[in-house]
Amino acid sequence: MTERQKLEHAMQTVTELDREAQDGAELIELAEGDADMLEDVRNSLSAALERARRAELEALLSGEADGNDCYMTINAGAGGTESQDWASMLRRMYVRWAEKNGYAVEEVESHEGDEAGIKSATLLIKGGNAYGWLKWEQGVHRLVRISPFDSSARRHTSFASVGVSPVIDDSIEVDINPSEVRTDTYRASGKGGQHVNKTDSAVRLTHEPTGIAVACQSGRSQHQNRAAAWEMLRSRLYELELQKRQAAAQDSHDAKSDIGWGHQIRSYVLQPYQMIKDARTGYETSDTGGVLDGDISAFLSASLSHMIGEGET
Numbered sequence: 135m136t137e138r139q140k141l142e143h144a145m146q147t148v149t150e151l152d153r154e155a156q157d158g159a160e161l162i163e164l165a166e167g168d169a170d171m172l173e174d175v176r177n178s179l180s181a182a183l184e185r186a187r188r189a190e191l192e193a194l195l196s197g198e199a200d201g202n203d204c205y206m207t208i209n210a211g212a213g214g215t216e217s218q219d220w221a222s223m224l225r226r227m228y229v230r231w232a233e234k235n236g237y238a239v240e241e242v243e244s245h246e247g248d249e250a251g252i253k254s255a256t257l258l259i260k261g262g263n264a265y266g267w268l269k270w271e272q273g274v275h276r277l278v279r280i281s282p283f284d285s286s287a288r289r290h291t292s293f294a295s296v297g298v299s300p301v302i303d304d305s306i307e308v309d310i311n312p313s314e315v316r317t318d319t320y321r322a323s324g325k326g327g328q329h330v331n332k333t334d335s336a337v338r339l340t341h342e343p344t345g346i347a348v349a350c351q352s353g354r355s356q357h358q359n360r361a362a363a364w365e366m367l368r369s370r371l372y373e374l375e376l377q378k379r380q381a382a383a384q385d386s387h388d389a390k391s392d393i394g395w396g397h398q399i400r401s402y403v404l405q406p407y408q409m410i411k412d413a414r415t416g417y418e419t420s421d422t423g424g425v426l427d428g429d430i431s432a433f434l435s436a437s438l439s440h441m442i443g444e445g446e447t
Contacts, residue, residue: 154182199300200266206257211293218247220277220292230428237261243351265300270437273399299373308368316340322351415440
């Protein structure tokens with residue numbers, strides 16, 4: 135049913151674009167000499183062209199998990215309050231992108247910063263091709279700005295890492311030996327009311343062979359959080375397997391190496407000039423405010439086009 139809905143949506147998009155193109159051609163003939171009407175037709179066709187470009191890119195999302203929902207984990211780097219505030223800015227940027235593009239967002243867990251921002255947060259982003267689009271965001275993001283927490287108004291550089299893994303559905307099998315997973319329970323922090331904050335309802339799972347750890351505190355019961363944490367662990371282990379396949383198939387373009395500190399995939403410079411530039415594709419923009427407010431689709435499209443051109447699957 136999921137595959138059928140995806141195909142029906144694609145066919146509907148093609149049909150609508152074809153109709154808009156034909157309508158636009160007819161309106162151009164009718165609008166001869168009417169500047170206002172011609173401008174309306176031009177705007178309508180420009181919007182249709184942008185939809186067509188996005189649909190063309192979405193057709194390239196053919197990976198076995200590209201169509202799935204995804205988990206996004208954001209971690210502040212070294213630097214205390216500066217990096218924690220930057221991690222919070224990234225969380226807002228992705229939430230805003232999701233909202234603008236019709237995706238649903240749930241916060242699975244978060245740890246607030248000591249003074250501001252967040253130490254870490256995990257988001258569940260639901261919608262068609264969520265993983266296919268957002269997997270390109272995995273890596274280190276670098277911010278350069280005048281610090282609002284520095285009384286001397288000095289320029290600071292902050293880092294935060296983003297991890298993305300697909301939600302695993304029944305069509306993908308991930309076998310985990312329960313004896314290799316350590317379970318810890320603890321009292322949830324942050325929002326959630328008296329029940330969440332006064333019981334050991336939060337659950338952390340650690341897969342000892344790989345060191346991968348996941349946590350969930352969004353549910354009201356330990357049972358709910360345990361089930362959600364196991365789904366997240368399956369997702370992370372599956373993503374690890376995808377990275378291994380990619381490294382083996384394409385040593386010259388090992389995406390995993392980009393995740394190390396100092397190997398940022400994108401730089402966000404707010405001072406002394408305003409520029410956001412992707413280190414992988416070279417795409418850049420001076421619209422820093424728009425990007426930090428969620429307008430990152432151009433970066434996602436550039437990444438998808440670049441990776442497909444490099445042989446990414």
